[in-house]
Amino acid sequence: MTIEEELKGRFRNEYHKGLINLTFTTKQLSYAFYQSLKRHGIAEQQYNVLRILRGFRSEAPLTIGFIKERMLDRDSDVSRIVDRLFEKGLLARKENSDDRRQKSVTITDKGLSLLDSMFECEKTADTLLKNLSEVEIRELNRMLDKIRKNNK
Amino acid sequence: MTIEEELKGRFRNEYHKGLINLTFTTKQLSYAFYQSLKRHGIAEQQYNVLRILRGFRSEAPLTIGFIKERMLDRDSDVSRIVDRLFEKGLLARKENSDDRRQKSVTITDKGLSLLDSMFECEKTADTLLKNLSEVEIRELNRMLDKIRKNNK
DNA sequence: TTAAAATAAATGTTGCAACATATAATGTTT
């Protein structure tokens, strides 16, 4: 289905359509990924925080600010996302004695084994763009990088 | 800046990178657009509802369900978005006497003139992808359509 | 060294998505 049919709308031009198409397609993909996460009782941003904690656990413990820099959102609400993960026992949190403004956050064994059990979510993520060929996916990445270039 | 530098992360493969790249780029574009809307004191989904109300005002009054079908989100919370627009006097709402389950929603003059004053937001929207050539933007739209094809 | 500036995190607010459930009103079946 094309974006025109799906939205039953009209676009001013190809660039306008591109913006809506990006938004619409990304929402759809993100929803599909969210569905696969949901089976593990965890939300998207919580998953992202856990992956950062695992990915950088050689540098653990991490601060809230370190995590925040690596989130996809400009200004992610990491404090409260960490709260929720803490309640679930997926991470440990304590005051950093070197700088008592900071919090030291570490993924727990429970958090690690949850991530391990979520292997198929990664599979899902790698599959969502499978309609594109290797050449196309590279071209898509090139264009997306180009869109962001000097575009703030 | 490429997505690798921005996220300081590693990707499993080009498809994984594509998904993150789509998410990241779209968030950035949506934020830029949101900033232009904010100057008019209105949020993105509220703007979308108003545009639908204006676009289909020959078929007015519209029902909540009609609007919902035309929103970008799968299951947009139109009832409450309409609440907020009603509070601002940007739309009128009354019970439909033919089918009293339905609400009849119409954009007000205030709503219409707000949209008129937001002309430059449309300009902004048409400019966000300006880094791409005409050929590239068509190619992007083609690939996005392809991603969604049979992909639910 | 003390006051001012900067930083890290927490907290409060609004708007929204996704979801579940509720409440009407209308349609359908028997």
Place this chain on the structure above:
DNA sequence: AAACATTATATGTTGCAACATTTATTTTAA
């Protein structure tokens, strides 16, 4: 027509983004 199913909308909940403000702590400058 009464019981049941369906439909349109509303409402309650959780998680989150964006933003503003606050609190604690550290750094810097007077």
